[in-house]
Amino acid sequence: MAKKVVRAFCTLLVIIGLFSGCKKFEKQGHLKEPGIVLTFDDNKVDNWVDYLPLLDSAGVKATFYICKYNRFTSEQKNKLSIIQSHGHEIAFHTTNHYNMEDYVYKQKHTIDELMRCEVEAGLKMMNRDGFYPTTFAYPYGAHNGVFDKTLMRYFKSVRALNGTQDFSKSIVPTQNNDVLYGLGIDKSSKRSDADVISVLQSAKNNNTCAVFVAHEINTANKYSVTLERLLKIFSFVKANNLKYYTASQISD
Template sequence: MGMNRTRFLLVVASALASIVSSSQVRGQEDRSSAFDVHRGGVVMTFDDRNFDDWVNTIPLFDEFGVKATFFISGKIDDHAVDAIRRLRKHGHAIGSHSVHHLKAVEYCQDHSPEVFLRNEIRPQLEAFQAAGVAPTSFAYPMSRNDAVTDETLLKVFRHLRTGKNVADGERICDADAFFVPAGRINQQGCLIAKGIDYAPARPDRTFEQIDAALTRAAENHEIIVFYAHRICATKPDRGHFVTPEALAQIFGKAKQLNLPFYTFDQLP
């Protein structure tokens, strides 16, 4: 009886030590990925339902230590749940992109903000919850937002994401709308992102443009948000896309500038 009790106590002590050790490791990981209000950073995002592309690109994200946010539209079906599980396993975040990918401004004008929440937001959030996900952020389909939609959705999400283009001849690094001081990110409910699909082929998203934007973010301790859709080596039959090579160039430049990548879940 005494020997059995001793063995039992040894097993319990070993289990407790393992739990403490695991907790310490998790704590170290959490601190290493914590948002730094005194440092600039990049928030990399992808939209829609390009699950195979995203999952296949996990090794590239891992290579550069990039954690991204994936804004999913439509049903949270088995395909979506499987991709969510794989992406979250590697530290990526999941956001909402609405049920039917409709323009929020026009929908709210034609119906009401309450109907938009009821039909486009809450059903998807319930499906996310069933899959074990609680999105903290929402990306506007087609970047259609205004003060009314922002006020409505910020009652549900901590941050929103919209987008805008730069004028012909304008440099991203000169457009203040794309940059938020890291220390004030918690006051910025809706963040304006710059699209990088087709980089570097288009004049507003050449590597020179993107490098200059990353350099400004690093020098001024600002946050910049990028968004894309599909990730393909060659032009696909459908959908906007960015190549893995272009992403590697952008990730490498950010690493050179010592700019961390944050998910929307990590933003305060």
């Protein structure tokens, strides 16, 4: 009888242990809400700051990958501070916007020279002015595994471009990313609104995150996303309870 009691007690402990372990796993493995990372590249602060009221009204928290900070005027630096104060991420897009593969393999610079010129120099200037980028985007999307690994010394993640018709490359987990492939949504991308919405729908269905890339907002430039497209994105996000993430948030 005593053995049966002991055996039953041990079985109960095992069950409790398994249950506790499951609850612990459930907590640690819990996925964040599905969402979108809306990113903008380059140095178009004069354009972006004009659309802050629109972004604010939609609850957007975007990621702005900045290049050519060494050419910013005091007024542009102040506008970038305003963008940051609205909760948007200020990220990094190199010092001079060189094609990094060309810089190394065609112009015969070393990777150390590349990092000093295109990463460290620009970061120093931004840091002095109160900007501390933790994520990176490649100019022209030109990258390779060696660059990715080297840049991880400076940043939590790097973002390349998805130049393919495989939209799934631009749908990622909501955490622990190191290499992102953003899908272009500018006019130059030639993608339809239906393509863009299908990526968002897939993110919703799979509890993942869609990563998009634009440059300017609502200008004649081909590297500009139309206001109509942005409004369609915002409408879908709101109707489907998606969350706006920054690149940094999905890189943790």
